[in-house]
Amino acid sequence: MPVSAxxxxxxxxxxxxxxxxxxxxxxxxxxxxxITPEPRxxxxxxxxxxxxxxMLNSIGLxxxxxxxxxxxxxxxxxxxxxxxxxxxxxxxATDYAxxxxxxxxxxxxxxxxxxxxxxxxxxxxxxxxxxxxxCRAATCLPLxxxxxxxxxxxxxxxxxxEAAGADGLSLVNTMRGLALDPRTLRPRLATGGGYSGPAxxxxxxxxxxxxxxxxxxxxxxxxxxxxGLDALELIAAGATMVGLGTILFSDPxxxxxxxxxxxxxxxxxxxxxxxxxxxxxxxxxxxxxxxFDNGEQKMPGNRQQSTA
Amino acid sequence: MRRERLRVAGVEAVGxxxxxxxxxxxxxxxxxxxxxxxxxxxxxxxxxxxxCVAPPRELAFLIDPIGSGTRALCALGQGDVLHVLGPLxxxxxxDVVRPLLVGGGIGVAPLxxxxxxxxxxxxxxxxxxxxxxxxxALLSNAEVCIEPTYVTELLPEEPxxxxxxxxxxxxxxxxxxxxxxxxxxxxxxxxxxxxxxxCAVEIDGELRRLCLEGPVxxxxxxxxxxxxxx
Numbered sequence: 001m002p003v004s005a006x007x008x009x010x011x012x013x014x015x016x017x018x019x020x021x022x023x024x025x026x027x028x029x030x031x032x033x034x035i036t037p038e039p040r041x042x043x044x045x046x047x048x049x050x051x052x053x054x055m056l057n058s059i060g061l062x063x064x065x066x067x068x069x070x071x072x073x074x075x076x077x078x079x080x081x082x083x084x085x086x087x088x089x090x091x092x093a094t095d096y097a098x099x100x101x102x103x104x105x106x107x108x109x110x111x112x113x114x115x116x117x118x119x120x121x122x123x124x125x126x127x128x129x130x131x132x133x134x135c136r137a138a139t140c141l142p143l144x145x146x147x148x149x150x151x152x153x154x155x156x157x158x159x160x161x162e163a164a165g166a167d168g169l170s171l172v173n174t175m176r177g178l179a180l181d182p183r184t185l186r187p188r189l190a191t192g193g194g195y196s197g198p199a200x201x202x203x204x205x206x207x208x209x210x211x212x213x214x215x216x217x218x219x220x221x222x223x224x225x226x227x228g229l230d231a232l233e234l235i236a237a238g239a240t241m242v243g244l245g246t247i248l249f250s251d252p253x254x255x256x257x258x259x260x261x262x263x264x265x266x267x268x269x270x271x272x273x274x275x276x277x278x279x280x281x282x283x284x285x286x287x288x289x290x291x292f293d294n295g296e297q298k299m300p301g302n303r304q305q306s307t308a
Numbered sequence: 309m310r311r312e313r314l315r316v317a318g319v320e321a322v323g324x325x326x327x328x329x330x331x332x333x334x335x336x337x338x339x340x341x342x343x344x345x346x347x348x349x350x351x352x353x354x355x356x357x358x359x360c361v362a363p364p365r366e367l368a369f370l371i372d373p374i375g376s377g378t379r380a381l382c383a384l385g386q387g388d389v390l391h392v393l394g395p396l397x398x399x400x401x402x403d404v405v406r407p408l409l410v411g412g413g414i415g416v417a418p419l420x421x422x423x424x425x426x427x428x429x430x431x432x433x434x435x436x437x438x439x440x441x442x443x444x445a446l447l448s449n450a451e452v453c454i455e456p457t458y459v460t461e462l463l464p465e466e467p468x469x470x471x472x473x474x475x476x477x478x479x480x481x482x483x484x485x486x487x488x489x490x491x492x493x494x495x496x497x498x499x500x501x502x503x504x505x506x507c508a509v510e511i512d513g514e515l516r517r518l519c520l521e522g523p524v525x526x527x528x529x530x531x532x533x534x535x536x537x538x
Binding site for chain 2: 020023050246
């Protein structure tokens with residue numbers, strides 16, 4: 001794997017790249033906020049709340065809609081001169097496919113990420129595989145499926161979207177959460193929220209680990225990454241790229257910092273590139289013996305894994 | 309957008325509040341009403357704080373310890389270090405002829421710096437108790453009222469350029485009385501620099517992103533907003 005391989009992205013939804021161009025430029029590519037067919041104002045305030053080990057957000061896919069995104073936003077995003085991953089959302093397979101078709105062939109768009117898992121919109125989209133199949137027919141662009149860690153059998157979902165034509169997975173989206181005001185005991189956000197931050201890291205690791213054993217697809221791992229070691233752990237679990245989310249709120253320069261910390265981690269291990277440790281967690285499993293294997297059998301999504 | 313690791317020069321009690329002073333480093337104090345994101349030790353998110361005072365080579369923030377983040381900030385001691393990002397957002401428009409500063413509670417925070425820059429114009433400050441009103445000593449030329457008297461009851465009849473910060477009911481009452489007032493609003497923020505869209509507030513039916521469009525916004529009745537957009 002070449003040292004220059006793209007490694008760091010942002011988690012979709014957490015970066016308005018036009019408002020923070022230097023943050024977008026500090027990454028190897030950036031994922032847009034999710035685009036829906038029609039404009040969305042987003043959810044009413046209050047939209048963010050910190051909790052003990054993370055934060056809740058309830059932005060609600062605020063975006064200018066497909067038409068304005070293509071006419072006004074995308075040309076400006078191109079000026080950032082980074083590969084653009086367009087996050088696509090909707091409420092039916094047709095919604096997703098039409099946006100994919102509209103984006104197909106647009107300069108600067110490197111990848112489409114299908115947001116199949118936003119916890120902040122009530123409308124339930126159709127099945128993940130059905131949406132991927134519709135989009136596959138609509139575009140030649142690489143398609144990454146962003147999945148929720150809340151799926152009962154995430155590896156099964158991963159296999160289904162792979163069979164439907166996905167080129168990669170983005171793991172994981174936020175988890176639905178709730179925070180109450182300690183005085184009034186009423187919800188702190190106007191709606192429920194997506195839980196992110198440090199508490200999400202073990203959940204992301206488990207999801208990446210399970211899906212890496214279930215499918216051959218490249219994986220963008222994200223969830224609670226704060227340091228180079230966190231990023232390396234996701235790579236060891238099976239990710240080939242790493243997304244930064246909540247950390248960018250407290251540290252807009254986290255991209256450069258984590259890249260530096262990754263380089264140190266790599267140097268300490270006497271290797272040339274972090275991706276040399278891709279799937280390292282899986283090889284250590286073979287040495288770990290039966291106790292870990294027994295525990296793993298209880299993990300949803302690993303039922304059909306190979307012995308590899 | 310500049311973020312630096314700054315050293316705490318001191319933390320002083322001001323009534324129930326704390327004045328946190330940090331060495332300025334290379335950060336610009338910005339325009340009164342702009343804010344900084346302060347790393348809250350042990351917390352996931354930084355906290356937005358408007359600049360209260362700009363002593364030589366220092367930045368000082370008035371903090372009300374009402375939650376986990378603000379309590380962590382108030383517990384800092386001399387010599388501790390924290391990351392500070394800023395200045396951010398839009399501050400007060402200083403092109404004013406007859407300024408009157410109006411503040412309520414912890415909303416007095418940006419007014420001492422504003423008062424200094426504007427040459428100490430008259431100020432009208434409201435507080436819950438006399439203990440809270442100790443914060444009035446941070447600026448000169450201030451008239452103070454304590455609940456149940458409200459600042460809106462003491463507004464002078466002659467027209468002024470009102471620049472205000474305080475709790476939402478105070479701002480709503482003020483903008484009904486003074487349509488062209490400049491009001492500094494408040495909202496929970498995650499990033500403070502426009503990335504997350506988390507700090508939207510609803511004003512006259514419109515969602516406004518406070519970190520980019522504010523925190524200082526002109527009060528304007530809905531009719532004028534509609535007229536502007538046409």
